Amino acid sequence: MIVVSDNDALRDYLDPVRGQSRVALVPTMGNLHDGHLSLVRQAKEEADLVVVSIFVNPMQFGKGEDLATYPRTIDADILALKKEGVDVVFTPGIADIYPQGDQAHTAIHVPLLSEPLCGAKRPGHFDGVCTVVYKLFRLVQPDIAVFGEKDLQQLLIIQKMVTDLSLNIDIQQGLTSRASDGLALSSRNQYLTAVERQIAPRLWETLQDCSQTLQGTATVSFENTLSQASDDLASAGFEVDYLELRSLQTLQTATDLSRDCALFVAATLGKTRLIDNIQISAAR
Numbered sequence: 001m002i003v004v005s006d007n008d009a010l011r012d013y014l015d016p017v018r019g020q021s022r023v024a025l026v027p028t029m030g031n032l033h034d035g036h037l038s039l040v041r042q043a044k045e046e047a048d049l050v051v052v053s054i055f056v057n058p059m060q061f062g063k064g065e066d067l068a069t070y071p072r073t074i075d076a077d078i079l080a081l082k083k084e085g086v087d088v089v090f091t092p093g094i095a096d097i098y099p100q101g102d103q104a105h106t107a108i109h110v111p112l113l114s115e116p117l118c119g120a121k122r123p124g125h126f127d128g129v130c131t132v133v134y135k136l137f138r139l140v141q142p143d144i145a146v147f148g149e150k151d152l153q154q155l156l157i158i159q160k161m162v163t164d165l166s167l168n169i170d171i172q173q174g175l176t177s178r179a180s181d182g183l184a185l186s187s188r189n190q191y192l193t194a195v196e197r198q199i200a201p202r203l204w205e206t207l208q209d210c211s212q213t214l215q216g217t218a219t220v221s222f223e224n225t226l227s228q229a230s231d232d233l234a235s236a237g238f239e240v241d242y243l244e245l246r247s248l249q250t251l252q253t254a255t256d257l258s259r260d261c262a263l264f265v266a267a268t269l270g271k272t273r274l275i276d277n278i279q280i281s282a283a284r
């Protein structure tokens, strides 16, 4: 495994092998947990050469968010990736991605899908994600890239960016990895206090209950079910940003299950914002 930290070194390594090897990219912000590693394993099954990027992307953090305190564990990350048999770890510096700073950089905006849910709560967040992912795509030029379903809105936005910009990259989705009590793995889980960590699995339980109720009877009121679920989370101690049923194709609000859709939730517990989702297929 090699670790490269600038664009030239990455190009020197990848240019000779491109074309002969199927290259996969797994973009990350580091602080790797088993959720990331399961995406890496998926990439390894699909490709001859796996590149994992580690870059805490300032452009996707808003004012007052946790950019400064976002956990950085580069040595442990490199060790974990070596154990997984990754070929290249790409750890660019800010100047490799944003030579004149992120504020002065051209941004990529994916309309419509970027507006609701986390887009409404975190203005500019998805522009930052799309810009860095596009940039990583240009630098690595992968055949495939793997993104987790845990960040389902992000995944849908990236799929649309790739289609709209005619990028010849196969975007693959990786299943959400969960702790044994159901909490979706996330680097931000470590911000939770011991008491909050006990409460946090309620998010996934609530999504599952809500999904079952919506699929239960034809007469169920979607509005009441969602509002009851939101109230349940609030009673458990969450401050709920949103709990919504949205179409997977458009991310418009869904009022029935005639199309593939998902329940999306974002809620803050103490100082930690958690997100999760559950998909509901139309062909049940």
Ligand code: PAF
Pocket: 027, 028, 029, 055, 057, 060, 129, 132, 133, 151, 154
């Ligand atoms: O999901 C993430 O960790 C980040 O949003 C990504 C895709 C690595 C872009 O910075």
